[in-house]
Amino acid sequence: MDARFWLIQAFNGISYGALLFLVGSGLSLIFGVMRIVNLAHGSYFLLGGYMALSVIWVTGSWLLAIPVAALTVAIIGLLMERLFLRPLGFDPLRQVLLTVGFAFLFQQAALDIWTGNPFDIEPPAALTQSVVVGGLHLPLYRIFMIAVAVFIGLTLWLVMEKTRLGATIRATVDDAQMARGVGIDTSRIAMLIFALGAFLAALGGVIGGAFVGVYPGLDFEMLPIAFAVVIIGGMGSLGGAAIGALLVGLADNFGKALFPEISYFTLYAPMALILAVKPTGLFGRE
């Protein structure tokens, strides 16, 4: 176990964290704005991957697959929020259960449309090479993943902090009732955020498709990990999601490398502890 081992593992952890950020940030925003625990979030990730596969099979273009898949899933998320979650009003438990019902429906739809076979999304050849940095072979694709996450993270941050829309979203997260009181259309914000969350999860699904694959059951595998990200970072906070994703990515990688027998335990036990001590997460707003 020399320095190389630690560096490679750290790099792998960070790139996995980049993927987790895409899934976790959407989940975190949805919770922040609507107080909904969206148990269909893993399904958006999986659907994103499947949609991308279809686009690639039809057009052969990986670049086209990314926006098409993410936007399609965003529309699914938007419809789900408008047609089913919104009419329930403010009833978190029923909303949570409803998202599970949808997760099952999506699971079946995915089985019907894309069969039960596992797939891989092949990125363009240019991204499959690796670069040598300081004697370490780093796969270019993982660097690409980190770049995408950084780009998305910065864009979200700019929108949140520097625009009027961002200010209204932050106001809704802090105090939805008050936000409504000063004339912010929180219902529209909720719809936007839900669609954005679905978009980000699907984007993660497409990009992660080359990395974790696309297969039935992936939805409920990603879901608890995304929760770990959100909870450790703090719900409704973008910076928290970034740090949570990084921590979970690293914990997952080092856990699997160092103590394989209890690797998931090392991921979820801190999550439970943090929740117990500080329910709003490390960086959540009170």
Place this chain on the structure above:
Amino acid sequence: MAPLRMKVLIVIAILAAAALIVPHTNPFVILLATRALAFSILVMSLDILLGFTGLASLGQAAYLGVGAYLTAILAARYQIGLGYDFWLVAALGMLGAAVLAALFGLLAIRASGVYFLMITLALGQCVWGLAYRWNSLTGGDNGINLQHRPKFGIDLADQVTFFYVVFGFFAASLLIMYTLVRSPFGRSLAGIRERELRMKILGYNTWLHKYIAFIIAGAFGGLAGVLWVHTAGIVSPENVVLTTSVDALLMAVLGGPGTLIGGVIGASVVLFIREYLSTLVHWWQYVLGGVYVLVILYLPGGLMSIPGRIRQWRAARSEAADTPNLAPARQ
């Protein structure tokens, strides 16, 4: 009191009828009913938390897992629990799950609402992670197979005998849990569900009430695990994974939270769709997902609330018929 006694009598009559009829059907139905009964102990244990205390747990499968793994490891490694000591193992399974719940409860009971949901999810995933990865103890992904069922005077390998044993455990669990929720303790739980602050002001130690309810629910979850592993003959991480906890929660909601007996209805409907309908049609999961979505949207009280709904609807209709039409006719 009378309507309640009536309801209890109806439930007893239906259960007794099921106990008499099921053994005369085919082996598949007997197996399905046995599974439904074993699993519904878990669902009822969850209902103590969800329906009576107002705590939605997303990690109840952890306790099923403790009971099931304990039974399987003792039986497969040490041949313990395959004779009269089956009773000992059943008690151990309950105890083990209760100890785990006592531990987890210390963390979880601090939270409420959606936070409780998420912390139980995290704790459940801890148990799953161990079951999945701790190969030397749990057999990892493959799980642990049980060669045969216990034999003590009676042979549980016989489907009908085993059905009656599980039925006995189910009936006893139902009786104990029903007594519990009807007791002053259960009433205080309902008070906490309705408004915790008021109970606190009245001087109740609400934390302790919730903690005890959590441990009792865990113990029955463990019992469900002991029975489940003998029913299925195998325990694997699949029994502890998030989707199993989600299943239990949905079954409780489907049957009707706060009714206990709704748990067995929810479990039966879901297992019927999953294990029987799935042999007939390939789109069974649409039915399952559709049933969930419709019940959550239109029947918040679950299937158990249907009779009440019908009565209400009838009453409203007869009332409407009795009221003379005073609205002026349209010009």
